[in-house]
Amino acid sequence: MSEELIPETPEQETEENEAAEPIKQRKNGLYPGVSEELAENMKSGWADTELHGLEPIAQAEHTATRRAALSARFPGERLVIPAGNLKTRSNDTEYAFRASTEYAYLTGDQTQDGVLVLEPTGDSGHQATIYLLPRSNRENGEFWLDGQGELWVGRRHSLAEAEQLLGIPAKDVREIAAALAEATGPVRNVRGHDASIEAALTDKVTAERDEELRVYLSEARLVKDAFEIAELQKACDATARGFEDVVRSLDKAEATSERFIEGTFFLRARIEGNDIGYGSICAAGPHATTLHWVRNDGAVRAGELLLLDAGVETNELYTADVTRTLPINGTFSPLQRKIYDAVYEAQEAGIAAVKPGAAFRDFHDASQRVLAEKLVAWGLLGDLSVDKVLELGLQRRWTLHGTGHMLGMDVHDCAVARTEAYVNGILEPGVCLTVEPGLYFQADDLTVPEEYRGIGVRIEDDILVTEDGNRNLSDKLPRRADEVEAWMAQLKD
Numbered sequence: 481m482s483e484e485l486i487p488e489t490p491e492q493e494t495e496e497n498e499a500a501e502p503i504k505q506r507k508n509g510l511y512p513g514v515s516e517e518l519a520e521n522m523k524s525g526w527a528d529t530e531l532h533g534l535e536p537i538a539q540a541e542h543t544a545t546r547r548a549a550l551s552a553r554f555p556g557e558r559l560v561i562p563a564g565n566l567k568t569r570s571n572d573t574e575y576a577f578r579a580s581t582e583y584a585y586l587t588g589d590q591t592q593d594g595v596l597v598l599e600p601t602g603d604s605g606h607q608a609t610i611y612l613l614p615r616s617n618r619e620n621g622e623f624w625l626d627g628q629g630e631l632w633v634g635r636r637h638s639l640a641e642a643e644q645l646l647g648i649p650a651k652d653v654r655e656i657a658a659a660l661a662e663a664t665g666p667v668r669n670v671r672g673h674d675a676s677i678e679a680a681l682t683d684k685v686t687a688e689r690d691e692e693l694r695v696y697l698s699e700a701r702l703v704k705d706a707f708e709i710a711e712l713q714k715a716c717d718a719t720a721r722g723f724e725d726v727v728r729s730l731d732k733a734e735a736t737s738e739r740f741i742e743g744t745f746f747l748r749a750r751i752e753g754n755d756i757g758y759g760s761i762c763a764a765g766p767h768a769t770t771l772h773w774v775r776n777d778g779a780v781r782a783g784e785l786l787l788l789d790a791g792v793e794t795n796e797l798y799t800a801d802v803t804r805t806l807p808i809n810g811t812f813s814p815l816q817r818k819i820y821d822a823v824y825e826a827q828e829a830g831i832a833a834v835k836p837g838a839a840f841r842d843f844h845d846a847s848q849r850v851l852a853e854k855l856v857a858w859g860l861l862g863d864l865s866v867d868k869v870l871e872l873g874l875q876r877r878w879t880l881h882g883t884g885h886m887l888g889m890d891v892h893d894c895a896v897a898r899t900e901a902y903v904n905g906i907l908e909p910g911v912c913l914t915v916e917p918g919l920y921f922q923a924d925d926l927t928v929p930e931e932y933r934g935i936g937v938r939i940e941d942d943i944l945v946t947e948d949g950n951r952n953l954s955d956k957l958p959r960r961a962d963e964v965e966a967w968m969a970q971l972k973d
Contacts, residue, residue, distance in 0.1 A: 514625070522624055529635070534644040539588045539796065542707045544647060546586055546700065551598060551606040553696055557666040559606070560681065561586055561697075562674035563594035572627075576755070580673045581889045582697045584797050589646055591636065593653055595677060600665065610646060611653035614639050656680075668693040691896075698896040701888050703910035708888060709944060711798035712912055713953050715753065716942055718792040719800040720956040722748035726788060727971045730780070730808060738762040738776040745790045753792040757799025758891045761789035764808065768936030769920040771881060782809040785816060787936055797889050801914050802954045803940035810968045815931055817961050819919055823937045824959060826850035826917040830883055834915065834943050834950040838907050844883035847917040851879050854919075860928055878921060878928075884914040887942055907945045912953070916940030 550559065563583040566574040579590040587596050593613055598606035615638045616623030616630040624631040639650040660667075660680040667684040669677060670693060704712065722745045726733075733740040741762040749756045759774040767773045768787035780786065786808050791800035805820060807813075812820060830847035852866050852875040860878075861869050869875055886893040886902065893912075894902060918938030921928050942953040958967045 514621075519621060522621060523618055526618060530638060531641050534641055536647050537588045537645050539707045540645075540647045542705050543586055543588045545705070547598065547606075547608055549700065550586065550696070552604075554668065554693070555604045556600045556602070557668055558600060558663055559596075559598040559693065560660070560667065560669040560677060561596040561598075562670065562677050563589065563592060564673035565675075566592055566628075578755075579797070580670065581701075581797070582670050582694070583673070585697065585701065585889060587646055587648065588796070589642070590797070593674075595653060595656055595674065596648075597656070597659075608648050610642065610648040610650050611656045612637075612639060612642055612650055613654075614652050660684075670694055670697070695896055695898060698894045699898065699901050702886065702894050702897060702901065702905075703908060704888060704912055704944075705910070708798060709910070709912070711794050711796050712800065712887065712942065712944070715757070715792050715794050715798050715800035716802065716954040717956060718748065718752040718794070719790065719802050720954065721752070722790060722792060723788065723802070723804060723957055724971055727806065727968050730786075730972075733764075733780040734782065734808070736780075738764050738767070738778050738780060741780070741786070741788065742776045745788070749790075749792045753794045754797060755793050757791040757793035757801065761787065761803075763787040763789075763936065766923045766934035766936075768805065768938075769922050769934065770936075771920070780808060783813070784808055785935065785937065787938055789938065789940065791891065799887070799889070799891050800942055800954065801887055801891050801916075801940065802942065802957065803916055803918075803938045804957055804959075804964070805937045805939060806964060806968065810972065811965055812961055816935065816937075819921075819932075819935055820937050820939075820961050822851065822854040823917055823919055823939050824961065825854075827915055827939045827941070827959070830915040830917060831941070831943060831950065831952065834907065834913070834945060836908050836945055836947065836949075840903055840905050840907060840913075843913075843915055847883045847915070848875060848879060851875055851917060851919060877925075878919050879917065880920055881918070883917050884940075884943075887912045887914055909945050909947050911945040913943055913945075914940055915943050 561583050563579040566577055569575045577592045583594060583596055584590055587610055589610065591612060595611040597609050597611065599609065601607050613636060615636065623629040630636060637645065642650040657676060657680045663684065667681055668689050669681050669685050671678060671690050725744050725748050726741050729740065729744045742760050745760055746756055761773050762776040763770060763773040764778055764780045764786045765784040767778050768785055786806045787803065788806065789803040791802055793799040807816060826847040829850045830843040833843040833846040849866065849870065852869045855861055855875055855878060856864065856866050856869060861874055916938055920936040921932040921934065923934040925933055939959055944951045944953055958964050
């Protein structure tokens, strides 16, 4: 990575001056090491690259509908939804930016520092304005002297271009602090993304009112529209191809480590989407019993199982969340197959329980009952009945986690929705969730036979509730043990 041209600042300047003039003048009006001739030369000789006649982004009509619903929910109130800012990884390098879910959901934009503001137009209705960084200024040298100038990080859309793409009037985000400071009347802000916005609104908002806004936006995503469903299908299809890539490269993983699996899947995510939707779990052997094994630095050995939990995030930020447990040598041992088949039966029962009008908890209860029945049948719970085991929750020593969650722009989507709307809610068409039962026998668990220890199995699919039942969005990947073996054999040929 090249270093920026600007040397260290020789004198201290106030924060006020920093905010007022992003590119600050130095001695004799120049930066140290920048001659007057170079500064003048860099101001001119650049082609006009303004884009005209741009078509709106694919989700523009959907984001407009979402903003209208938000406006109706909070009439007469100013609503502020920030994208967020860059976060430092180390010293002068940053993490790749990912816009806040709430902001991207309402705008379709993904640029750093953006802010959506819905200004009330009376007792009902709002005027939406999106505040963005404009093109870098060439007259004052911003585009080549600032670390976030376009010469360093690439071209961004002008405000006029953004308006065409997003269908929202756009203004310079550097004006927003002053605009918010002058705002009157009730204001709500989505917190946790932009400290400067929160500082500007300190005396105008309350934590309770802001939380109501965040909860509403979480619950608004419970039912997906047509655009979102198409994106989730795209994510699942790309994820299936990523799993195929992994199977084809298992011999290389055996020669290296779980990181080869991680890197292989990541390549697919970057080719077909924006990124991975969450840290990939590439858990081989006993690591499969650790639910969130993301170190991915262990050995990959023939005769053991690989639990791969990974998902591609599309360019529009919708993620898949899929798990398959695969025999590394292509064939399940008898005990591995017994445990795998138990999880498969539990998942089948869970998927069957996903339908309109069903309680959200139904698929979890159905899957847990099957797993409890298997554990009792295997003699791991003494002479207790299945009903007693479920009453006491004793199966959870080996099932560990809930059987699924909502899915969308966040892998654990709608996470701050009210309990009555989510966990205690009723399923309806357009809801997308995961069904992912598992059995995990820890390597040091002395309550199970030795041969069980270190085996972990999970099977996870992304299920859309439809008018007449459900649709498995990730069904391009096989699930039954014999189908998995045949699929792996075909890919390795």
